[in-house]
Amino acid sequence: MVPSKSLSSVFALPALAFLSLSASALPHPRTASSTTTLKLAVRINSYGIKNIATADRARVQALQAGDSSSVSATNAVMIYTADVGVGSPATYYTLLVDTGSSNTWIGANKAYEKTSTSKDTGNQFYVPYGDGSYASGEEYTDTVTLNSDLVIDNQSIGVAYKYSGMGSLNGLLGVGPVDLTQDTVSNTNDVATVTDNLYKQGTISSEVLGVFFAPASSGDTSGELTFGGYDASKITGDVSYVPITSTSSASAYWGIDQSISYGSTTILDETAGIVDTGTTLIYIASDAFETYQSATGGTLDKTTGLLQISSDQYQQLLSLYFTIGGVTYELTPNAQIWPRSLNSYIEGTTDGIYLVVSSNGSPSGSGLDFTNGYCFLERFYSVFDTTNSQVGFATTEYTYATTN
Template sequence: MSLLCLLTLPALAFLSLSASAMPHPRAASSTSALKLAVRIHSNGIKNIAAADRARARTLVEAGSSSSIGNVTNAGVMYTADIGVGSPPAYHTVVVDTGSSNTWIANKSYTKTSTSYDTGNQFVVSYGDGFNYTLVAGEEYTDTITLTSNLVIEKQSIGVAFNVSGMGSVDGILGLGPVDLTWGTVSNAEEVPTVMDNLYTQNTISSEVFGVFFSPASAGDTSGELTFGGYDQSKITGDVGYAHITTTSPANGYWGVDEAISYGETKILTSAAGIVDTGTTLILIASDAFDSYKSGTGAILDASTGLLKISSDQYNQLSSLFFEIGEESYELTPNAQIWPRSLNTAINGTTDGIYLVVSDIGMQSGSGLDVINGYCFLERFYSIFDKTNSRVGLAETQYTYATTN
């Protein structure tokens, strides 16, 4: 797989006009899938652990203040191609469950007959790994084409000015809760998301979407984002569900209560975490991270910002267990290491063994103690169910893969 560059930018919120005057008939119980690709960031990010921690900080601040949406840089990200306007011009956007808004950069936006400038402005803060930056622009409504069966009318879309460092990525497709859009657009409070409008315009029959992707090292780029349900063919067992946590700020996202054990040793109990496609690594509270570091015998590698272990230590590595809802999800030793074929993308040595569990930068009890990012989600199918306020996880053919 070629290494493509990626820079995630802030998730913005935008005003959405829900449906046309005449209501559409409710879609039959069926799903429609949007193909995903994985992009490896290889331009500018030298420490993905620091970048992920910056994202965690902005997630905590946004969830506590309800004032900004946010995203930050990441080493690995899901992307999709969506159409904007009529006829649609296609743009590559980051698929982000940790933000709730859809936007593209001004340089890539072409006005068509369905483009309408609302006159509203948006502004949001994001972390770039070390600093915070504001991104601002103009709000439009326009037609969004996800697939031939998924077309949204009058969807709010931000057109961001002065956005730099995005490489070949044009913007964000936000799939988080609508509350994250609060106060980010002038003359609006909350603004309906893409999922909100798909449902209110009767394009999907259920406010559910599923995310599937294989490990980057498996060489399979056939990821899918399924709207209106999930793809049963992608899972190998039953789906386990967990209700959205009541703990703030995790409850402002796709947050769940969870506990973590390294082997037979409990390293985190009664924690609130979030399931987030916009984070690369698996981030855990600092005290839990110290316990994990001690248990694995790893050392912190200055070049990558990740824990590094020897071959002998890898052979002794225990599984990491995440208790979410009524189920336990096993992250095998192979699933705990960065794909060795992609070591150079993170400034590592070709023969190094780096762990994908990193320090969130806060002690447990912060209200956001775990982020189950890409390196977790590539091993488990994830289901996001707004109607029932829950998150589902299931094993796939890659749960126990040894491709890393």
């Protein structure tokens, strides 16, 4: 993780047309339990990332290796943050939100303000990340305030005395599976996440997390985390669920089984991979990527690390179809390209057309053959259901948007 410069919100284009998706499996009815939503701020690295695919791929390869703590989201192009209060009275910290890690820690660029609710556990925490950066310090418990309805007592948090690569951010809010916290805190097996404790303390009735993003170019400059269920107002169909995969190493994360077709051609047979908010692009096994590159006619652009296609090739681009649990989700041609209004942020040319599907660097059969990152999640609402060990998806008003 290269230390970041300043981060800023940049999105400005209006959302255009959208349609609904027909699915081939019986979905769960669209009914949500009592839920509470945390608004997120969208940020983009304002200085750009010289090679977006290389920056992203380092995270993917750490995940593939099964090194559950060694993942980084701060060098993604698009990141989501939340202002989280710690202590009583609360001091607020701007934290990176990540479903691919689970420790929550503060202390970067802003000192921890101790109050009467602060308790030093005497244990040390250390979280290394895949690019060589890290956070380390003392583990405390304290009152954590996500919003007025989401207040957690005795939440375990790391207070970093040493860290690298956080830019202007103050730490990280980890909302991934609790198993990812193993071996990160001394004298501790694993650390209850904020979602765990909201459930254990009775604030939410189900250990479920709903995630909503909008396309970067849509003009919608916020995201949402909904604790205890999902926000039915954000979806245009029902939520369809699939069990967490049993295949390692994908099973350690929000792992699912899916297949992918380009038009009517299967490019990736059903296999295991993950859904990850901390990854910007969509990554597929190298053999599947070669087939995709051949079908699209894209050529590798060395500056961005992405496939580039011409305007004529874009007109011929077919949809990608992700089949998950018998339900097919269509990623339209427009959803497969980087937002052209944001080309400068990846050091692309003004009129360049770049594809957001890239190779993870390993052939299929690795145990983690795809990563559905932000560019997938901005088109589909996602639900992470710890209670029932499943992940769900639904269409939104942006599934068929043409804003890119």
